[in-house]
Amino acid sequence: MSDDAPLSTSFGDWQTAGFDAGACPVRNVLDRIGDKWTTLTLAALAARPRRFSELHRIMPDISKRMLTQTLRDLERDGLATRHVFPTKPPSVEYRLSPLGRSVLHPLAGLIGWAEQNFAAITEARRRYDTMRTGPPAEEEAT
Amino acid sequence: MSDDAPLSTSFGDWQTAGFDAGACPVRNVLDRIGDKWTTLTLAALAARPRRFSELHRIMPDISKRMLTQTLRDLERDGLATRHVFPTKPPSVEYRLSPLGRSVLHPLAGLIGWAEQNFAAITEARRRYDTMRTGPPAEEEAT
């Protein structure tokens, strides 16, 4: 079983071909996924549609500004839809679009990896930091 | 399409349970994946080990400062290893660790999704912007 070179999709081409950050699908998506609240918001919307204040209750440490912005970005990218109910105090509901729902799966892969390997990362991080602080003249050779 | 709830790993718990950003594996990993150069660097290291200047040649628009920092972070998290060859002009080689290689697979899932759905995202984005700014004149599009 050879190593399947998972990045041998066309993503591998950016290094050989030209590479425009603006036109790069990966960067475009990763910039969104990577920002502070998108993934959490996606997760919050995964179970069921949520109202604005409901989302805010779920993620207490997000500001209204950022929640709005995150939702707008999701909407703009077609990952979520916004539904306004003209009740007396207006209520707005957000729900994932099929496209938004489809991203949950690959995202779950990464999340699963994160959870499975977080201990290893933490340990590596601790060791690295210890090495920097602890033994002075530590050298490696191969 | 048993696409039920892919985020129903323990990640779903953060919303019900307490949630400490520092201790959250997902946020920890996503913060790294999401930053500007980590994913590209991982991809560049995927095929084979690379030297510092080789990486810089592959990613011309990264500054030495950021390349160094990105590599240090990868090393710190145990995703990559650094090997110094005491040649006359010192040469340093970076290669993925098994842990680093293991992240390529879930990452490829996300990358694949990005590539498959980028057209839809771009279209949704264009439609949203058109609706919002309404009028004709749209300046340049990268």
Next chain:
DNA sequence: CGGGATCCAGAACGATACTG
């Protein structure tokens, strides 16, 4: 309640200069 507008602190990043 939902969300736009403004201001501001801090983090991220790039450019440059210097070192071994």
Next chain:
DNA sequence: CAGTATCGTTCTGGATCCCG
């Protein structure tokens, strides 16, 4: 070649006020 140190800029995100 492979970095480190410093500076300045840009970008992000939180706080606050306001409005429908």
